[in-house]
Structure formats: C-alpha cells, structure tokens
Amino acid sequence: MADETSEDTSEVSEPIAEDARAFGVYARTGGWAFALMVARSVRPGGQAVGETPKISARRFSELAGCSAERVMRYYKAWDKAADDGLVPHFEALAPGQDVELPDSDVWLSYYASRSIAVSPRGHAISAAAEAEGIRPTKALEVAENPTALRAAILADPGTAEAARKALMDRLEEDPALRTELVRDIVRADDLKKAVAAEAKAGDRVEYVRQIAENGQIKTPAGQKIEAPRELREEAERHLSLIDELDDGEEAGEWAREAYDTVRELVTKTVESDPDLRVKERRAKFYNSLQKATKVFEELTLDDAEDDVYEDDMLKRLEDLQQAIASCISAIQAKVQ
Template sequence: MTVRVDSNSQLTPEQERVYRLRNAAERDGGTPGGFLELLAAVVADETWRQTPSGVSAEPFSSFAEFIEAKPPFGLGRRVEDVHVLLQMQHPHEAAAEFRSKMENMRSEVRRLLAEDGITGYSEQQRDRDIQAWAALDRSGSWWLAFFVACQVRSQASATPTNGESRAAGTKLSAAEFARRAGTSPERVLRYYKAWEAAHAAGAVAHGADELWPGHEPVGLPPAEDWTLYYSSRRGATTDRGALISAAAEAEGIRPTKALEVAENPTALRAAILADPRTAEAARAALKALTSEEKRSEHLEYVRQVAEEGKAQAASGQLIMLPEQVRAQVSEQLAAVAETPTDPELVSSAYDLVQELVSRAVEADPEAHATEQRARFQTALKATRKSIATIDPARFPDVVDDGLREEISALQEAVNALVASITRHT
C-alpha cells in the first residue's frame, strides 16, 4: 500500500475521512456536530483500523494511538481533548434515533480508550469525589440533606416568582429528583424538611431557597445532631411526629409509645435481632411501606402523564400523546383522585395508562419504528457482547457436538437476518 500525503486528493479513502474528521474537530469548536457524526462513522466501520499509522502502512495498535498520531495518518489531537468533545451534545440529539447513535458512539470510544488504560477520569475529578466522600463520612446524612436542599425546589410553587431566588428555576421537583435517584418523593422530602428545620433552628446558615445546584459546600452541624431534625425527638409537633402519632392512633396504641420507638432506632434494632415476633412485625411494616411507596410512585406517574400529555416509552423516547389518549388518562386520574390511598385502584390505573402509552406508540409509525429499532439494537448488542466473552484460543479445546450445533444455529440466524436486510435494500 502506497501512502501519498502531498495533497488531499492523493489520500486514501480512509485517510480522507480521517482528514475531514480532524478538520471538523478544529472547525466546529463549541458545537462539534460534524466531528461527532464523523467520529461515529469512523468508529462504526472501524476506519481507524484500516488507516495506516505511518508511511510503513502498519495499522494502528490502539485507538489512542490513532487519535494522537500526526496528520495525515491520525487526528493529531490529545486524548483528553476528545474526551471533552464527547461530553458535548450534537444539535440533533433531541431525536431519539440520533441520540441513540451518539450514545453508542460515545460508549464505544470510551471502551476503546479504556482498553488502553485511558478512562478520561482525571485526578481533579478523583480529588473532587474523594472530598465528597470525606464530607459524607464526616457529616453523615447532613451532606445528603444539603444536596437535596440544593437540588429540590419547595413544594409551594412549581416555578419561581419575582420574590424567589432565580436558582429555584433550575431546581427539580421532589418527584423528579426521586425518579432520577430511584427512591420515593416522600424520602426526598424528609431530607428537605430536615434541612429547613435545621435552618429554622439556626443550625445551618442557609435555607433551601438560598441554595442552588452546584452550590459551594457550607458548614454542616455535627453528625450526632442529625436526629434532632430528622427524627421525632422534637415530639409530635413536628410533621414527622404528627404522622407517627396519627399512625399510632390508627393502630389503637398510644402515640407516645410509637414516638419512643422512633427516637431509639438502636433499641428497635436490638429487639428485631433478639425477638422473632418483633422481626416479623418489622418485615410486615417494611412490606407495607414498600407498597405505599410503589402506590405513590404510580399515582405520580398517572398525574404527570395526565397533566403534561406526554410519556416516556421503553426506548427512552418522549411520546406526545394524542388528545383522545390524554383524555382517557385524565379520566383514570379523576377515578383514583377520590380514593388515592387504594393501592389496587392506583395500580389498575397505572397499568391502564401504560397500556394506553403502548397503544399510542404502536399507532405512530415513526415512534413504533424507533421502539422496535431500540429493542433490536439491545438484543443484537447483548448477543455480540456475549459472544465476545468466548476466548477463541481456548474454545477449540472444549468444543463438542452440542457447541457445534449451537454455533451452526447462530450462524443460520445471522444469515437469515443478513438475507432479510439484503432483500429490502
């Protein structure tokens, strides 16, 4: 293979693509749309493996070497610069299909670089994460409450008014924070209220409305003071104490008994470990709590779909629901509004809304195609990764008739897929 480098017209097709990729990185600057698209193509068809690493025509030994090699053979960039560009979004990533393409490219580039021992995880990031760990280690739940106070807006208003901090507009609802964190809105709000109670008592200098996402760490109270604001030690006059008292009365026991147990989690733990009956009661209570959190999450989902008129499909794409479907969801919300504490009724409404969303996706050819494409891509990617775990060097030593049959069946399935693609092109 002869490599000519004296002009662009004399480059090989592979080098021409690399040349355009390098120019895109230099030209696009803050909006590297062209660079990201070209990089996706270079990674997808492994152009970088087909490009000679120098005049010797030897292929690149690693993706990192390809990035750092001087033009016209490589990109002539620093690997850390490429990591920065990967963090930027393409202007068209609002479309689910395009976003999937970009995410697949980013994942593959990071995997290739990780094979070279390059993760893009800087020492500055490491120091930041270690400092966050140290803060959590020193302050326990205070750090978690501080983070919630920075990220979550008050329930009083969905959007900031003129008298509120502008930071409120960048915050999330407790429900959205809980969704992203994989927990319940009630748990998030308990942290929020604990922080506000501490501020009211003068234990912390800033209230939640004075904090914003990314706020610099502030002075935190001693870890041992946490239960003064998060638990019921302040008595039944607190929101938490009132809830405990009401639950105790519903069970026919004195509120003071329940409050005393809540104030002594260590004693409760000892009783659970020592007494099977107490342990069984604790398990039943936790099961009921899990059921309640699930009911709350399902109810919030139905309400959000009804109010916003959109829902997230399985592939992650956001579906705008037709008016007819939205009206049906609103009917379900109205039906459960009268008895929102009925878990069976809420669960039934949740299942029906999910079915309505699924029907809306199937009725939209483009959305349906995106969903199918995402499922197929997930299945194929999983299959490819599973096959990649098989060591070709060791496989011949253990292969038998059963494995040969499995390989033949797999080959036939792949051939059938390839044939189906060929027939429709």
C-alpha cells in the first residue's frame, strides 16, 4: 500500500486530475454542482425553443439516463436559491458556464429529494423533523414507506414505543385520529379489558394518593373524614412504592395491594369509633333509600295499555308494600 503521508510530487495524468477536481467541487458544494449543470442546461419555463440553446428537462433527463422528475428537483432547488439571492437566475447562465457555488451545508435546505417534500404534507413532516432535531430527509423517507415503518414497529420494541409516544402526542391535536383509535379499542375485546383494568388500577392509586396527599378518607358510605396518622403513613408508604416503579412495570398488582390495605384500615377506623360507625350506617341507609326512591319514581302508569300489566307485577308490588310497611314500623319503634 502506498504511503499516504508521503509527499507525491510526480506529475498526474489529466483524467486523474479531472476526477480530483470534480471530487473537490462535490465535496465543497454537494448537490450544487449537479444543480448548476441543470440550471445552465435546462430551458426555463416560458422560453421558446429558438430563444436559447438550452434544452427541456425531459430531453436533459434522457441524455442523463434518469427521470425528468429527478432533474426537476435539482431545477427547483436552484430556482429557490436564486430567489434567495444565493445563486444566479437561470436566464443569467449559459451552457457550460461556471459560477461560484454555495457551501454544501445549505444544499438540503433547498433540495427536496422526494416529491412528497414539496407538498403540504411534506412541509409539515419537514417542520416536525426539524423541531425534533433530525434531518427532514430521514422523516420523509419513513413517510414514503409505511410498510417499512410497520415492519420496524412489529419487530422492534423500541420502535413500537417511539410510535406509541408519537401517537399519544398527536392525539391532542387530531380528534379524528383519537376517534378512530377509540373505535379500534372498543372493537377489540382484549384491549377493552386492558383499558378497564388500567382504569381500575388508576382509580385505586388515586384513592390512595388522595389519602396520602390530602389527609382525607372517603368511607364506603361516601363520608369524608380526616385520616388518622397511621392510615396516612401507610398510604404514603404504598404510594412511594408505586411511584418508584419503572415505566415498563405493571402497576396493577401494586395498586390492588395498596387499595385493599388502605380500605381495610378505613373500615377498621370506622368500626373503632362508635359515633362514626353510627354515622356510616345512617349514610348507607340514606344511600339505599335514595336509590330505591329513584327507581320507584321511574315507574309510571301514564298512557299504559291495560294488557301491559300481569298478576305477577301486582304480587311484587304488594310484597314491596308489606316490606316498606314493616320497615316503617321497625324504625318507628326505634325512634319512639
């Protein structure tokens, strides 16, 4: 192998020198070197054939052995740069003319390597990519190949997690996507069960959190009372264990244990206080009475057909009447 550090003063053949010069131009300017070839050779729109020696983009693409669309992407990149005063306009260029070219680091700001990039959708993707600190071309490449994206999500947990987080971020500003996602969940029994389980776990954690942070407990009958110190400390202990779980760990079992422990302590707190125990039983009775009253009030005889009623209905109402009468008598005996 030749010593790359030694100084070579021998003469260089012209083909090698030409390659080196071409390489240097591309290394310094990137795609601008190719854009210049298009800009000085392709006829601008609106110019007649006889007005310029330049040729059409289609003819240029045939000579180049590539698509006319690819040629036009270079053409449009030069056009945008010319509007910004970075390069000369097409009309100022003649075939074979050389001009000073911009640095390569600004090339990607003007060149759209894919047709999607010049569409409103492409602009939105490019803007989001720049906000995330990545090159727009990477995001556009993914957007143009959803099958590859699907394969990566299916095969790689890391990609799936990134997709999940992106979807959650998008849901806030995309009601249509949110609706479709909810429908998908409703249609899938396994997902419905998982959502219900997570919601239940979340409610349990919130119950424990309210006790730990606010110092109040809600009894089974719905009363709100101050939590004893021991109960609050136990709630704080369980809550700290849940908060220390890693993102990937299931909180369901921890939430169930915390909830059951705290609820048991709440029950003991109520039962250990005679006055509180009476209030709790009274609250439960009122709750049941309100529910029964509401249900009975929903029964209506208005506009009912005679053949709607059956003997069994009457029998049940009579039994209910007797039960209510017995309940009233029992309460009257206690309050007198």
